[in-house]
Amino acid sequence: MSAAPRLTGGTGSAPRPARIAVIGAGPGGLYFAALAKQLAPDRELTVFERDGREHESGFGVVFSDETLDGIARADPRVFAAISAEFARWSDIDVRYAGEVRTSGGHGFAALDRNRLRAILQRRCAELAVDVRYRTPAPPVDRLAAEYDLVVAADGIHSGTRAAHPESFRPELDERHCRYMWLATDKVFEAFTFIVERYDFGVLQVHAYPYSATRSTFIVEAAADAWRRAGFEALAAPESARGESDLASVRRCAELLAGHLDGHRLIPDASRWIRFTTVRNASWRHRNVVLLGDAAHSAHFSIGSGTKLALEDALALAAALGEQPTLEGALAAYEAERRPVVESTQRAAQASLEWFETIGRRTGQGVDTFALNLLTRSRRVTYGNLGARDPAFVAAVDATAGGPPGVPPMFRPLKLAALELRNRVVVPPLATFTSPDALPSGFDRAQLTGHALGGAGLVLAGMTAVGPEGRATDHCPGLWSDRQEAAWRELRAAVRAVSDTPVGIQLTHAGRRGATTAPGPDGIGRPLADGWPLIAPSAIPWDPDSPVPHEASEIQLAAVTADFAAAAERAGRAGFDALELQFGHGHLLSTFLSPLTNHRTDHYGGPLAHRLRLPLEVLTAVRAAWPPGRPLLVRVSASDWAPGGTTEDEAVAICRALAGAGADAVDVSTGEVVAHQRPPYGRGYQTPFAELIRTATGLPTVAVGAISGHDDANSVLAAGRADLVAVGRAQLYDPLWTLHAAAEQGHTGPGARWPEPWRAGSRRPPGPNADRVAPRLHLLREPPAPVHRRWSPPLTEE
Numbered sequence: 001m002s003a004a005p006r007l008t009g010g011t012g013s014a015p016r017p018a019r020i021a022v023i024g025a026g027p028g029g030l031y032f033a034a035l036a037k038q039l040a041p042d043r044e045l046t047v048f049e050r051d052g053r054e055h056e057s058g059f060g061v062v063f064s065d066e067t068l069d070g071i072a073r074a075d076p077r078v079f080a081a082i083s084a085e086f087a088r089w090s091d092i093d094v095r096y097a098g099e100v101r102t103s104g105g106h107g108f109a110a111l112d113r114n115r116l117r118a119i120l121q122r123r124c125a126e127l128a129v130d131v132r133y134r135t136p137a138p139p140v141d142r143l144a145a146e147y148d149l150v151v152a153a154d155g156i157h158s159g160t161r162a163a164h165p166e167s168f169r170p171e172l173d174e175r176h177c178r179y180m181w182l183a184t185d186k187v188f189e190a191f192t193f194i195v196e197r198y199d200f201g202v203l204q205v206h207a208y209p210y211s212a213t214r215s216t217f218i219v220e221a222a223a224d225a226w227r228r229a230g231f232e233a234l235a236a237p238e239s240a241r242g243e244s245d246l247a248s249v250r251r252c253a254e255l256l257a258g259h260l261d262g263h264r265l266i267p268d269a270s271r272w273i274r275f276t277t278v279r280n281a282s283w284r285h286r287n288v289v290l291l292g293d294a295a296h297s298a299h300f301s302i303g304s305g306t307k308l309a310l311e312d313a314l315a316l317a318a319a320l321g322e323q324p325t326l327e328g329a330l331a332a333y334e335a336e337r338r339p340v341v342e343s344t345q346r347a348a349q350a351s352l353e354w355f356e357t358i359g360r361r362t363g364q365g366v367d368t369f370a371l372n373l374l375t376r377s378r379r380v381t382y383g384n385l386g387a388r389d390p391a392f393v394a395a396v397d398a399t400a401g402g403p404p405g406v407p408p409m410f411r412p413l414k415l416a417a418l419e420l421r422n423r424v425v426v427p428p429l430a431t432f433t434s435p436d437a438l439p440s441g442f443d444r445a446q447l448t449g450h451a452l453g454g455a456g457l458v459l460a461g462m463t464a465v466g467p468e469g470r471a472t473d474h475c476p477g478l479w480s481d482r483q484e485a486a487w488r489e490l491r492a493a494v495r496a497v498s499d500t501p502v503g504i505q506l507t508h509a510g511r512r513g514a515t516t517a518p519g520p521d522g523i524g525r526p527l528a529d530g531w532p533l534i535a536p537s538a539i540p541w542d543p544d545s546p547v548p549h550e551a552s553e554i555q556l557a558a559v560t561a562d563f564a565a566a567a568e569r570a571g572r573a574g575f576d577a578l579e580l581q582f583g584h585g586h587l588l589s590t591f592l593s594p595l596t597n598h599r600t601d602h603y604g605g606p607l608a609h610r611l612r613l614p615l616e617v618l619t620a621v622r623a624a625w626p627p628g629r630p631l632l633v634r635v636s637a638s639d640w641a642p643g644g645t646t647e648d649e650a651v652a653i654c655r656a657l658a659g660a661g662a663d664a665v666d667v668s669t670g671e672v673v674a675h676q677r678p679p680y681g682r683g684y685q686t687p688f689a690e691l692i693r694t695a696t697g698l699p700t701v702a703v704g705a706i707s708g709h710d711d712a713n714s715v716l717a718a719g720r721a722d723l724v725a726v727g728r729a730q731l732y733d734p735l736w737t738l739h740a741a742a743e744q745g746h747t748g749p750g751a752r753w754p755e756p757w758r759a760g761s762r763r764p765p766g767p768n769a770d771r772v773a774p775r776l777h778l779l780r781e782p783p784a785p786v787h788r789r790w791s792p793p794l795t796e797e
């Protein structure tokens with residue numbers, strides 16, 4: 001904008017922006033209009049709504065306590081009106097495999113979406129907001145010229161967004177599951193997830209009460225199950241816009257009759273739809289701003305779009321009041337809301353992917369399944385659930401066979417013949433301190449520190465099987481007698497102070513070799529005088545990297561022999577476990593990925609050929625590595641790039657690895673191609689560990705941005721992995737595992753403090769440790785009951 005108007009003038013001047021147009025009288029548009037008018041009653045606010053006042057579809061809206069707080073403070077009248085109509089409860093029921101598990105202590109409030117709209121409409125009328133029903137908004141550019149500000153609250157199909165893609169840069173991600181919004185006159189007592197298995201696949205239902213007489217009932221199915229169930233054929237004749245797909249509704253009622261207890265499914269423009277996640281690179285175009293579904297959407301399984309729209313409205317109205325310029329206000333609004341929305345969208349993405357792949361978990365027992373479902377978005381954790389409803393988590397622990405009161409991360413595990421005292425692994429963490437290719441003093445210090453730090457298994461970082469297999473000129477190797485002796489001495493030194501099992505990762509870096517040690521940016525650069533690189537095909541890592549040679553069969557046979565020899569040396573050096581690096585774009589990884597292996601001989605082409613070298617190496621290593629000691633393989637289960645390894649291929653690879661003698665898979669992802677786009681976030685690789693574990697039965701190690709003990713416990717208790725590797729967090733705190741034990745008050749055999757450090761095994765008191773809080777309440781509030789069900793007031797219909 002050229003001249004940004006000020007929002008507040010001197011005494012008597014009109015508030016700025018003085019004239020605001022709002023497109024759309026959904027919850028976002030109406031709530032914004034009401035708040036913006038309250039903050040500046042002289043302001044001219046016009047809301048355009050193409051539909052009538054009464055027109056509404058949608059059923060119930062659920063709110064969390066956090067959103068309610070915001071609504072309560074922003075407009076107590078709206079809050080009073082809506083809270084008078086709330087259905088409130090605290091339980092989540094999971095109905096699965098003919099059983100029900102209930103988790104309490106959550107806290108939900110829901111109401112009829114039509115009632116919410118009516119309350120917001122009434123509030124706008126009280127405040128003299130000009131809401132024009134049955135009035136499509138004029139073209140946005142015209143509005144933008146006529147008004148100081150245009151708020152586009154025009155919903156998920158936003159015409160405003162479509163009018164200026166160059167500014168908003170929208171990304172629409174349409175998912176494959178089909179779902180249908182329905183209501184039912186069965187009044188559920190709690191938030192209810194129903195997961196039913198049929199011969200065609202799984203149907204899942206998200207149901208919650210929202211009044212004395214109704215519940216929302218969303219039926220969802222993965223695309224293949226939906227097709228096999230015959231819904232595609234049913235949908236066709238009746239699926240005109242605005243009409244309900246009654247044949248599908250009837251079929252759902254039949255299939256789910258056992259959960260409806262004779263009640264009806266009530267359609268309202270109900271038809272199968274696919275969820276679209278809307279993201280926009282910017283929410284602003286000059287004096288036009290997106291709000292609510294127009295700006296972003298988040299899968300219904302973690303909370304309603306309505307909640308986000310109301311929160312947006314609140315933030316935008318506040319920013320207009322707080323910031324001196326319109327431009328500043330819009331920037332502040334987006335800066336405040338974007339991180340909240342993106343965090344919600346990350347959780348929503350994890351949740352929608354969980355439901356898309358639900359079939360993977362339907363072999364789980366009901367208790368583990370319920371915990372898996374409840375922790376799917378990674379927002380709710382094992383710890384949260386335990387704090388809210390200890391009995392629920394105790395039941396999950398009991399069926400998992402864990403000793404009572406022992407957190408999942410401190411349960412023992414036998415891997416091959418090796419007993420691990422707990423489930424925490426220090427993954428390979430190279431130190432890049434070996435210019436002479438011998439393990440360094442720092443390697444010794446790091447491995448000793450980690451062995452003392454409490455993890456059940458410690459792995460030494462990548463160690464090359466030959467001089468040309470080093471990733472950097474500061475990586476150690478294990479191809480010579482001198483190196484073997486140095487590793488043996490190091491291993492003995494660690495054993496002298498700790499009986500923690502220590503393993504080592506062997507690698508050939510392939511085209512990722514011959515770089516400098518990583519700088520402060522974590523990236524190594526190609527060496528000016530590096531060694532020749534080999535790879536399946538002559539494709540460089542990136543345009544700045546040297547072009548590798550396509551490895552000859554003779555070179556490949558030498559690589560296999562080098563791996564076997566190094567494995568034998570590792571056994572003699574006293575390592576308890578071995579990990580082969582078949583991921584991260586190292587040589588074996590580049591054979592597996594179709595993006596990096598373009599060979600036309602029997603080492604390239606179909607997956608069976610791409611697997612040939614990795615399997616040859618694994619078979620040779622298995623023969624050279626002492627029986628009974630675990631052999632792990634690290635894989636990149638996804639390349640995060642189009643045309644890369646698929647989920648099915650990752651499963652097939654791991655099945656083949658199991659067949660060739662791998663005892664476990666360390667499931668990482670990426671670093672195979674430089675143009676990867678991983679969706680970094682807490683535990684973002686864990687779904688692959690779960691996929692491989694459930695599809696192959698192989699034990700898996702989950703790794704990647706798992707840094708809190710609560711997350712580790714959640715992954716393990718939900719059956720997503722057998723072990724959890726924690727990397728950077730154990731560099732931050734080498735005693736991470738022992739500190740996790742102290743924080744959880746756990747003192748069992750899974751968390752053994754080194755004897756000389758026993759005096760430090762309790763968290764030291766902080767500065768406020770001797771402060772005792774006085775009593776501040778005359779009457780103590782009774783603790784909220786763990787389980788609260790929705791039971792409508794008797795007076796209501």
Ligand SMILES: Cc1cc2nc3c(=O)[nH]c(=O)nc-3n(C[C@H](O)[C@H](O)[C@H](O)COP(=O)(O)OP(=O)(O)OC[C@H]3O[C@@H](n4cnc5c(N)ncnc54)[C@H](O)[C@@H]3O)c2cc1C
Pocket residue numbers: 023024025026027028029048049050051057058059060061062113135136137153154155156159181216269291292293294303304305306307309
């Ligand atoms: C079938 C269905 C059922 C749903 N049920 C629920 C539910 O039970 N609970 C829940 O929380 N969420 C539900 N949702 C999601 C929910 O509708 C949205 O997340 C939420 O309403 C977003 O609010 P909003 O104000 O951003 O947009 P919307 O509520 O979509 O409002 C946008 C408004 O803009 C109007 N509009 C669009 N273009 C123009 C134009 N050019 N001129 C004038 N007016 C225009 C539309 O008519 C609409 O009224 C449902 C969605 C669907 C599709």
Ligand SMILES: Cc1cc2nc3c(=O)[nH]c(=O)nc-3n(C[C@H](O)[C@H](O)[C@H](O)COP(=O)(O)O)c2cc1C
Pocket residue numbers: 427428429430431460461462505581584634668703704705706707725726727728729
């Ligand atoms: C300093 C450092 C060195 C690493 N070295 C290796 C390595 O040698 N081999 C390997 O497979 N991964 C290596 N990694 C990756 C880690 O093993 C782990 O997969 C990654 O850090 C993700 O886990 P985190 O989020 O818990 O740190 C390294 C990571 C870091 C930070």
